[in-house]
Amino acid sequence: MSYESDLARIEDIVGELERSEIPLDDALRLFEEGIQRLRTASAALVQAEARVRKLIEDTDGGFTLADFES
Amino acid sequence: MKRGSRRPAPPKEPLEPQLFPVSEPLRPYTQRAVTVAAVAVSLPAIPGASPESALSIEQLTQQARLVVEGAFPRLWIHGEITDFKSHRNGHWYFCLRGPAAQIRCVMWSRDQRGVPALPEDGMQVVALSQLTVYPARGDLQCTIYSLDAVGDGLWRKALEQATERLRADGLLEPSRKRALPRLPRRVAVITSPDGAALRDIISVMRRRCPTVEIVLVPAKVQGEGAPADLARAIESVGRWGDVDTLIIGRGGGGREDLWAFNSEMVARALAACSIPTISAVGHEVDITLCDLVADHRAATPSAAAEAAVPVLAEARAEAFAMLVALRGALLRQVQKRRDRLDRAAHDIRTGAERDAERRSARLSAVAGRLHALSPLAVLARGYAVARDSSGATLGSVSDFSVALDFDLLLRDGTVRATTRAVHPEPRMADEGQ
Numbered sequence: 001m002s003y004e005s006d007l008a009r010i011e012d013i014v015g016e017l018e019r020s021e022i023p024l025d026d027a028l029r030l031f032e033e034g035i036q037r038l039r040t041a042s043a044a045l046v047q048a049e050a051r052v053r054k055l056i057e058d059t060d061g062g063f064t065l066a067d068f069e070s
Numbered sequence: 071m072k073r074g075s076r077r078p079a080p081p082k083e084p085l086e087p088q089l090f091p092v093s094e095p096l097r098p099y100t101q102r103a104v105t106v107a108a109v110a111v112s113l114p115a116i117p118g119a120s121p122e123s124a125l126s127i128e129q130l131t132q133q134a135r136l137v138v139e140g141a142f143p144r145l146w147i148h149g150e151i152t153d154f155k156s157h158r159n160g161h162w163y164f165c166l167r168g169p170a171a172q173i174r175c176v177m178w179s180r181d182q183r184g185v186p187a188l189p190e191d192g193m194q195v196v197a198l199s200q201l202t203v204y205p206a207r208g209d210l211q212c213t214i215y216s217l218d219a220v221g222d223g224l225w226r227k228a229l230e231q232a233t234e235r236l237r238a239d240g241l242l243e244p245s246r247k248r249a250l251p252r253l254p255r256r257v258a259v260i261t262s263p264d265g266a267a268l269r270d271i272i273s274v275m276r277r278r279c280p281t282v283e284i285v286l287v288p289a290k291v292q293g294e295g296a297p298a299d300l301a302r303a304i305e306s307v308g309r310w311g312d313v314d315t316l317i318i319g320r321g322g323g324g325r326e327d328l329w330a331f332n333s334e335m336v337a338r339a340l341a342a343c344s345i346p347t348i349s350a351v352g353h354e355v356d357i358t359l360c361d362l363v364a365d366h367r368a369a370t371p372s373a374a375a376e377a378a379v380p381v382l383a384e385a386r387a388e389a390f391a392m393l394v395a396l397r398g399a400l401l402r403q404v405q406k407r408r409d410r411l412d413r414a415a416h417d418i419r420t421g422a423e424r425d426a427e428r429r430s431a432r433l434s435a436v437a438g439r440l441h442a443l444s445p446l447a448v449l450a451r452g453y454a455v456a457r458d459s460s461g462a463t464l465g466s467v468s469d470f471s472v473a474l475d476f477d478l479l480l481r482d483g484t485v486r487a488t489t490r491a492v493h494p495e496p497r498m499a500d501e502g503q
Contacts, residue, residue, distance in 0.1 A: 017399030
């Protein structure tokens with residue numbers, strides 16, 4: 001699941017919760033799903049040092065990543 | 071065209087007889103002319119000096135060719151192309167002309183590689199030429215080694231033709247443009263490993279979004295073999311696939327330096343790539359074929375990096391705003407219910423109160439009516455009721471007989487009485503009714 005599909009789903013959920021009165025069970029389920037997705041999306045925002053690597057194509061057609069000193 | 075196709079190869083050895091040695095190093099034209107004159111004067115018996123020693127036409131044109139080629143180094147010339155023909159043997163034949171002169175030209179196929187598109191009649195060109203004589207016709211002509219349109223007309227033409235082919239294949243349709251991932255986990259960069267473009271991209275991405283991983287896919291971005299290398303790199307990235315966004319580009323350079331990005335092969339590889347692409351060829355003025363087919367065009371490598379990744383702090387703020395919105399929406403759902411519950415409770419309370427009031431009012435009304443009907447109320451007003459021993463009311467004189475014992479029921483008790491006489495009186499009886 002990608003970052004933007006998570007965000008898009010959360011937007012949908014907020015919209016659904018805003019729009020109409022829905023059964024409380026459903027509302028709670030939607031909210032929990034939203035929080036879960038937000039957690040996934042936020043995990044991608046954890047600070048890290050941007051790594052630079054180099055793509056190497058192996059002779060057998062596979063690929064490996066090697067560290068690249070920039 | 072027959073000429074040119076059966077053109078005799080230049081002789082390996084100098085022809086005999088010869089006017090002067092061709093192996094002699096080139097000297098300035100004027101000096102050479104003096105030498106020719108001197109030889110002609112001092113050696114009257116040389117070939118062609120008398121009818122007996124007449125030269126064949128082959129000898130003459132060969133000699134003329136040697137003289138001309140020896141006298142003229144390779145020179146840049148400029149003129150307008152006319153009568154252009156591309157022979158099926160691959161060679162090009164045309165004339166170059168000025169306002170009042172023209173010369174035949176030939177360009178061998180092996181020299182055409184650097185020319186981006188077929189020249190056309192009427193095109194102004196500059197050409198690197200060697201003046202020579204074509205012996206088969208005795209014509210003066212130029213062998214062209216390099217050709218470029220004045221004002222890069224040939225490059226533009228090549229670009230237009232390639233653009234048209236891409237358009238015909240639907241590769242330029244705006245609907246093909248894919249959205250770039252908002253927060254890519256990994257970005258591949260096809261560029262020269264030691265170019266400024268890579269440094270710029272790394273620096274911008276580190277500053278904006280340090281969560282991203284940059285994967286360099288080294289490729290030759292200019293010169294011989296660059297288009298094939300770029301196309302191979304694009305194809306590799308597509309086959310690898312474990313990446314969210316692809317940037318392909320280079321830093322600024324001259325028009326020729328950017329030419330690999332105008333290669334149709336590179337453009338087609340890019341259009342076929344399964345990964346969303348950003349083209350970043352550092353040239354503000356020209357739009358390359360890669361720019362046209364890429365999902366996103368950036369003017370510079372730095373701009374490409376900015377398009378590829380968000381500012382992390384902004385993404386975090388966005389995620390936080392979403393959390394706030396989500397909580398708010400749920401709270402409003404709950405609040406709606408709470409409000410309704412409150413309303414219901416209020417309704418129930420007021421309803422019950424009203425009901426109780428209604429009941430109580432009705433009760434007192436009934437009680438009042440009941441009270442008014444009570445015989446006790448009659449007694450209270452001073453009346454008495456006669457009842458026999460069984461409790462039956464004696465309401466008429468006919469109920470009485472002499473000596474009958476009965477009870478008189480009064481407001482505050484009963485009185486035992488005995489009947490002494492009975493006097494029926496019609497008037498009283500009426501009143502007693």
